[in-house]
Amino acid sequence: MHARKIVVLTSHVFLDGFRKASIHFVTRNWAAAGHDVFFTTVGHSGLSRFKQKARLEALRRTQGNRYAEIEPHLHAGAYLPPIHAFSTSNPLVNAMVKPLFALYGRYLPGFVAQKIKEADLVVVESGTPIVFVPLLRQLNPKAKLLYFCRDLLNSVGAAPYLCETEGRVIGSFDSICVPSRHLGEMLPPGGKVNFVPQGIEGAAFDKADVSPYPQGSRNAVAVGDMLFDQAAVEQMAAVAPEVTFHLFGIRWRGDVPSNIEVHGEKSFETLAAYIRHANIGLAPYKVNTSEVYLAESSLKLLQYGYCLLPVVLPDIIPVSRGNEITYSLDAANDWRAIIDTALGWPHDPSYRDGILSWEDVAAQTLDTVFPKQA
Numbered sequence: 487m488h489a490r491k492i493v494v495l496t497s498h499v500f501l502d503g504f505r506k507a508s509i510h511f512v513t514r515n516w517a518a519a520g521h522d523v524f525f526t527t528v529g530h531s532g533l534s535r536f537k538q539k540a541r542l543e544a545l546r547r548t549q550g551n552r553y554a555e556i557e558p559h560l561h562a563g564a565y566l567p568p569i570h571a572f573s574t575s576n577p578l579v580n581a582m583v584k585p586l587f588a589l590y591g592r593y594l595p596g597f598v599a600q601k602i603k604e605a606d607l608v609v610v611e612s613g614t615p616i617v618f619v620p621l622l623r624q625l626n627p628k629a630k631l632l633y634f635c636r637d638l639l640n641s642v643g644a645a646p647y648l649c650e651t652e653g654r655v656i657g658s659f660d661s662i663c664v665p666s667r668h669l670g671e672m673l674p675p676g677g678k679v680n681f682v683p684q685g686i687e688g689a690a691f692d693k694a695d696v697s698p699y700p701q702g703s704r705n706a707v708a709v710g711d712m713l714f715d716q717a718a719v720e721q722m723a724a725v726a727p728e729v730t731f732h733l734f735g736i737r738w739r740g741d742v743p744s745n746i747e748v749h750g751e752k753s754f755e756t757l758a759a760y761i762r763h764a765n766i767g768l769a770p771y772k773v774n775t776s777e778v779y780l781a782e783s784s785l786k787l788l789q790y791g792y793c794l795l796p797v798v799l800p801d802i803i804p805v806s807r808g809n810e811i812t813y814s815l816d817a818a819n820d821w822r823a824i825i826d827t828a829l830g831w832p833h834d835p836s837y838r839d840g841i842l843s844w845e846d847v848a849a850q851t852l853d854t855v856f857p858k859q860a
Contacts, residue, residue, distance in 0.1 A: 490521045490607055491605045493608045494513055497611065499545060501544050505754075506753075511848075514844070523561070524553055565598055571589075580645050584645075591621060610622070613637075633663070635669070641713070663682050686789060686844070688843065691758050691762050697763035704829065706730070707733075708770060710736070711737055714771075719770050721821050728745075729745065732747050735752075761789055766828045767789075768797070774802075781804050791838060811828045
């Protein structure tokens, strides 16, 4: 194997106690394979104290405008200017920050720029990092450029400027890796799209053999706040007072019912035990037809499948694994019957069929830019 130098630009953070996404598992496996990886957090600044104060303080302490070694071959750092460009749901504010996005994308600090100049591969995750693509090509025209596209930008509330930029630069990438064929079909034209499914860190679930739940209790778990349908969960909780609903990485608005526990962001190791020992997995997406790619790209659905959980989700999302209990987004639902069905659903080992490891995903992703010689 030829060891590569890889720089990753992402809005995620590589910190203990904060949410892990597919980019974390892929980069960790690249490092484990001997590649030198520089995980670079962008899209944060002094402004982040108003929304993500704890995260910003942790970044400043350990990775602020520098790289720190996480483990052999894996370094993580954060570009933290005084202000940064950001997405909002307010059209007026989006128009006002458009010039800030353009300005933000023209500069990266020396500690990042130097690594990009030395890189064999630069990975850009969907979201704010897309603004840096023209600069990346200037800094290192010879490096391979990979778009690690996890979501449709419109679906996750990205600023119009980011959506426009994606359309302009999508042809610049040597490879675009998507976890859903449907997502790939919805991207702007002109890109070299490659389908690589999501994976599972099975060992974390296998090791989580101690249940965090009281003996004899019944528990449902929901992970992640993207397109989270609070009203659906409120209705489930109202009809099933004997079930405790555990929410991770989710902001709850208003009063919290007594059988709902809002845990905030937890480490993946902590979360693994809550998923493995739950009775039900929840995927309460508030989606439209353009967002059904979530069925293929959702990490939580794979995690629930690996842990043999029945999963409650909208019927608009195509079912495929055999553990889905669906409800309607448009019509009235018999929530008590849905919960009862989920509680009585078998925990079948076939739900794991076809799930890749993150080692598989990392290797397949790298093969799209550095194909193995036949």
